[in-house]
Amino acid sequence: MNRIQIRNIGQIGGLSEGEACTPGGNFFTHGGNQGSIWSSTEDAWLLVEGKHIIKWGPMSDEPSLPPHTEVWDANGAWVMPAFVDPHTHLVHSGTREQEWKARLQGASYQEIAAAGGGIMHSVRSLRKAEFSALLDESRIRLESIRSMGVGSLEIKSGYGLDFDSESKMLRTTRTLAHEYPDMNIHSTCLALHAIPPEYCEDANSYVRKVTQEWIPVWAEEGLIDFVDIFCERGYFGLEHLDALLECAHQLGLPVRAHVNQFSVMGAVKRAVEGGALSVDHLEELDDADLEALKNGETYPILLPGCSFFLGIPYASGRKLADAGLRVVVGSDYNPGSAPGFNPFLTLSLSCLKLGLMPEEALNAMTIHAAGSLQLSDRAGSIGRGKEASLLFISGLKDWSTLAYHFGHIPPLRVMLKGRFI
Template sequence: MAGKKLFIKHAAEMVTCAGAAPKMGAAMADIGIIPDGALLAENGKISWVGPTAELPVQSEAQWEVIDATGQCVMPGFVDSHTHMVFGGYRAEEFFWRLAGTPYLEILERGGGILNTVQATRSASLAELKAMTLGRLDNMLAMGVTTVEGKSGYGLDKETELRQLAVMDELNREQPVEIVPTFMGAHAVPPEYKGRTDDYVDYIIKEVLPAVVKQGIAEFCDVFCEQGVFSLVQSRRLLEAAQAMGLKAKLHADEIVALGGAELAAELNACSADHLLQASDAGIAALGKAHTVATVLPMTAFCLRESYARARTMINNGAAVALATDYNPGSCFSHSIPLVAALAAIQLKLEPAEIVTALTINGAAAVNRANRVGSLEIGKQADIAILEYPSHLFLVYHAGMNIVDKVIKQGRLVWRKSDQK
C-alpha cells in the first residue's frame, strides 16, 4: 500500500518528534519544529526532512505534491490502548455509573466486561470485522495511523483467537496499522467464578499456546487489579507469556494502588496503563525504567474519577503516552481531540508534551518507535496534516477534530474535503 513519491512543502510547522525510543521526562517537550518545513517520501518511507528552502528536488513533476502552507504537519497519531473489537453496547451501564454504582459492583453483578463477553462470543468473525472496520475508519479521520487492539472479550480460546483474527484480516485490508494484543486475562469468566487461579492455569496451559501458534498477537496484557487478577497471578501469566515470545503490558493501578506500576517496571513491560492510583514508588519505578506510562484521561473523565498524575510522572523522568481506551463500557470514545484537551486542562501537560505522548511515546508503548511516531529519514511516512498552522491548535480548538489530511506509508488515505 506504500505510496511511490510524496512531496510536502511550506508547512507552517513541520513537527518531527525525532527519536527511536520513548522520550522521558523533560525530553518530552522537545518536538523538533521546523518552520516552513518540507518532507520527501519514497516507497512509503521518509527520505528527507528539512526547511523548504533546502529541498533537494529541482522538479516536482515526478512527485505527488502537497502544499501545506498555513498548516502543521506532524506524525500520525498512535492510539496505543484500545479494546476496539467487540460485540454489543452498554449504554445503560454508562448511566448506572453516573448514578453512583461502582464499576467493581457492576462487574460482580455480571455486567461490565462480562456483558460484552456474551455479545462478543455470539458474534461471527464477519460481524466483528464489519463493526471494527467502521471504528477504524472513524479513527483514521482523527489522524490515527497506528492503533493497538486488545482481545479480552471472549475469555475462552475460540473467541480470543477470533478477535485476533479480525485484527489480522483488517490489518491487510485498510490503512490503519493494528498492533494486536492478547488479553484473555481481562476478567474472570462466569464458568471460572471463584476459581481465578484455575483460570490463569487455563490461559497459560491452553490459550496462550494457541495464541502463539496462531502467530498474530505481539503482546499479552492483564487486568492487574483488586478483585480481578492479583500481583502474583499477573506476574505468573506475564512471565509465561514472555517465555513464549510475547511482550508484556499491564492494566495497572486503575482502581486500587496494588503495585501494578512496580510490577510493570520489574518485568520490563512495554507499558503500564491507566495508573490512576499509582503510588509514589510506582511512579518512581516507571521513571527509572523504559516502561511507558500510558495515561487514559477519557476513562477517568467518563467514570468521574481522579486523573492519573501524569505531570508528576514526567517530573520524575517517566515516558508518558496518551491513548483513548476506546471500549464499550468505561470509555465509549476514540476522540483524540478530547484526549488532547483533557491532557492539557486536567493533567497539566504542555502542548509539546501532548504531541510527544500521542506520537513517539505512543509508538514506543507498542514497540514501534523505530518505525513510526516521528518524521525522520527511514521512518514510515505516517503523517497527519492539521488545518491550522501550529500544534497548539490541538488543544486550543478544544475537542474539535482539526485533521485535514492523513497519509499512511506515503499514500494520502483520508482528507476532509472528500467528506463534504
C-alpha cells in the same frame, strides 16, 4: 513507486531525535529513557517516496525535483506524525448505553459489574456474535479512527474469555491489519481481563489455562504481539501477573498490564521488575510505584478518556513527566469505561486533566506511544526513512491550538504510508 514533494509546509512538528536542526527550528534531545521534547521547524518542504519520508528541509533551500515527482502544495498547513493509539479495546460487540444511564442515576462502575453488567455484559454479547458481524462493526470503528488521524494502534482481546471467543477477537484484529496495510495494527491477548463465569471465581485455574495452554497456541499461530492482564481487586492479583510474565518470557512476548486503576497493590513495581513493556492506567500511584518507574524501562500509559467517562481521579501526568519519564497517552477506547477515541479530545484532556503541556501531550500520543508499541523505528515521528504517515492541519497559531479547541477536529488531511486517504 509514487514520489511526492510537499511544498510550503508552515511547520513540521514531531521530528525524530537525531535529526539536524534547520534555521528557525527548535530541537533538543534527551538520552536514556527520558521524555522527548516536541521539536519543529518552519517553512519547509518534505519528500515522500513510496511509503517513506526521504528528506525535508527549508523552502529557502529547496532542491530541484527528481524526475517523475508529483508536487503537492500544502499552502501553509502544518505537518505532524499520525497519532499512535497504544491502548484500545476496539474489537467488541455492541455498546452499553443502559449501564451508562444507570451510572447517570447514581450506580457505580463496580456496582454494575457486581450485578452482572460491565465486562460480563460485553462477554455475553461477544460470545454470541458471528465473526463476520464482529469484523463489520469493528471495521466501522477503525474507519472512523483512521479518518481522525490515527495511523498506528493496538487492539486487545478480552471480551471472549473462552478459547474460541478470544480466538475470534484475535482473528478479527489480524483481519483488520490485513485489510488496512497502511496502518500498523498490533494485537494484544487480554484473556486475563476478568474471571469467566465457568471458573466460578477460581482465578488460579483460569490463569493456568490461559498461560499454559491458550497463549502458547495463539503465539504459535501468530495471532498475538503482546499479552496483557487486568490487575485489580476482584480480578487478578500479583501471583497471576507473575504467571503471565513467566509465560511471556518463555514465548518472547512483551507484556502490557492494566494496573492501579482503582487500587495500589504493588503491581507497578512487579511489572517493571518483570520487564513489562508498559503499565497502563495509573490513576492511583504511590511513591514506590513512581520510584519503580524511574528505575526501569517500562512505559507509563495514561488513559484520561476513562477517567473522564467514569468520573474517577485522573492519573498525574505532570508528576510522571517531571520525573523525566516518557509519558504515553492512549484512548482506552472500549464500550464500558471509554466509548470514544477522538485523539484531539484525548489531547485536550491530557493537558487539562493530566497536567501535560500541549507539546508534551503531542509527544505522549506520537513518539512515546510508538515506543510503547515497539514502533519507534517506523512511526510516531518525522525523520528520514520513517513511514510517511502524516497529518496536514490548517489554521494553527501554534501547536497548542490542537488541544485548546477541545474535542474539535481541525481541518485535516491524512496521509498513511505515503498515500492520502
